[in-house]
Amino acid sequence: MIGSAFAYRVTAKGTRTEEMTKTRTTAALLATGILTVLVFTVVSFAFAAEGTIQANSALPIAAAASPWSLHQAAGSAHATVSPFVQSQPKPVPPFPILLNRAVERYVNAYLNQPATLEAAFYRSRPFLPRMMRIMERHGVPSDFVYLAFAESLFTRHGLGPWQFDKATARRFGLRINRWVDERRDPILSTKAAAEYLAELHDDAGKDWRVAVVGWNLGPGALDRFWYLEGASNYRKFVDTLPVRTRLLLQRFMAVAFIADNAAAYGIPVNYSGKTPYATKGFRGGVSLVTIARKYHTTVWKLRRLNPAILHDRLPPYARVYAVRLPLRGSQIAQRTAARG
Numbered sequence: 001m002i003g004s005a006f007a008y009r010v011t012a013k014g015t016r017t018e019e020m021t022k023t024r025t026t027a028a029l030l031a032t033g034i035l036t037v038l039v040f041t042v043v044s045f046a047f048a049a050e051g052t053i054q055a056n057s058a059l060p061i062a063a064a065a066s067p068w069s070l071h072q073a074a075g076s077a078h079a080t081v082s083p084f085v086q087s088q089p090k091p092v093p094p095f096p097i098l099l100n101r102a103v104e105r106y107v108n109a110y111l112n113q114p115a116t117l118e119a120a121f122y123r124s125r126p127f128l129p130r131m132m133r134i135m136e137r138h139g140v141p142s143d144f145v146y147l148a149f150a151e152s153l154f155t156r157h158g159l160g161p162w163q164f165d166k167a168t169a170r171r172f173g174l175r176i177n178r179w180v181d182e183r184r185d186p187i188l189s190t191k192a193a194a195e196y197l198a199e200l201h202d203d204a205g206k207d208w209r210v211a212v213v214g215w216n217l218g219p220g221a222l223d224r225f226w227y228l229e230g231a232s233n234y235r236k237f238v239d240t241l242p243v244r245t246r247l248l249l250q251r252f253m254a255v256a257f258i259a260d261n262a263a264a265y266g267i268p269v270n271y272s273g274k275t276p277y278a279t280k281g282f283r284g285g286v287s288l289v290t291i292a293r294k295y296h297t298t299v300w301k302l303r304r305l306n307p308a309i310l311h312d313r314l315p316p317y318a319r320v321y322a323v324r325l326p327l328r329g330s331q332i333a334q335r336t337a338a339r340g
Contacts, residue, residue: 095141095208097253097260102246106254111265117258118267120153124161125270126277126305126324127186134187138194140201141208143256145190147215150251156307160184162193172196179315185308209234212252216245277305277324284318291323301326 099107110117124131124145132142148154148161155161160183166176172192174182182188197211203222204210214222225237238246262269282291288299289312303309305324314321 093141095143095256097143097257099253099257102250103253103257106250107257110254110258114265114267116153117149117255120149121259121267121269123154123156124149124186126275127190128270129272130187130275131190134190135194135197138191138198140194140197143260144193144197144208146256146259147212147252148186148190148193149255150248154186156184156186156304158184160189160307161186162189164189164192168192168196177315179310179317180308181310182308185306188308207234209249210237212249213237213241213245216248217242276327278327279322279324281320281322282314284314284321285316287313291325295325297326 121128128145131145131148135142135144151163152159152161159165160181162183164172164174164183169176169183169189169192172195174188174192176183197215200211200214200219200222201208203219204214204225210222210225213225221241224240258265258267259269288302288309291297292299292302299312302323302325305326309315314323
């Protein structure tokens with residue numbers, strides 16, 4: 001029968017014919033199986049090799065940099081892992097910190113004269129842990145808090161740490177009037193910065209590098225990015241940027257690199273997460289002197305924790321105005337914090 005698996009013949013040779021046919025079939029199946037395994041193995045090696053190449057090409061290429069040598073010499077627990085790209089566990093992927101020659105020059109400049117950067121970190125101490133949590137809550141890499149250092153060295157004066165212009169500040173809910181300028185408040189302005197950066201990130205095709213460009217030059221810069229075919233032509237886009245934007249990117253990555261390796265460089269950075277103040281509401285118009293006396297602190301400490309207040313008293317139009325009170329040295333403030 002034509003459809004049978006084997007041709008049975010009623011002959012003396014029938015048995016031998018069947019056995020030979022089975023043998024050929026088994027050999028064919030075995031050869032096919034071996035060939036399939038070989039093909040799968042070759043393809044697997046090819047994909048593995050391709051993945052390795054892609055992974056290596058995705059890493060920023062850095063010159064032999066003295067900061068890495070310093071990092072190793074300091075005996076860091078992470079000295080076996082290159083710090084060129086920081087990857088601390090975070091809810092969102094970290095910003096890709098590139099330690100090239102330009103960024104290295106800023107790193108060395110800050111480390112050779114550390115007083116300026118140390119003063120900036122001192123100003124940030126009461127606020128930095130909460131600022132990082134705000135960034136993460138908005139889906140922004142926490143390293144972006146160091147953009148405020150690159151912008152202003154964390155100043156409490158003028159336009160504040162994030163250097164918002166009035167239009168952008170008001171767009172994201174910050175109050176600016178004769179009594180308060182919330183651009184100067186590190187917590188309130190960081191909330192606005194996180195919202196703005198998240199928006200720029202979406203408009204930039206999920207590219208944080210381009211989001212920084214949009215931050216510095218305005219959303220119009222993103223139109224030029226897409227005109228130059230987006231991420232596929234990032235290098236050409238960078239070449240069109242003004243010097244001030246490239247310098248901001250370099251300062252930002254330099255400060256972030258130093259902060260992420262602060263222990264190795266002996267730079268005091270507060271990552272404790274403990275909030276050194278309590279927040280209490282006061283009626284509008286109350287003077288800072290009155291608050292300082294009542295809570296056994298100083299006007300200087302109140303101003304340091306509440307830099308948005310422009311005068312010696314709270315805004316008179318406010319029914320209730322939230323004021324941060326220092327915890328250290330103030331048992332009353334501590335009890336206020338404990339009561340929530």
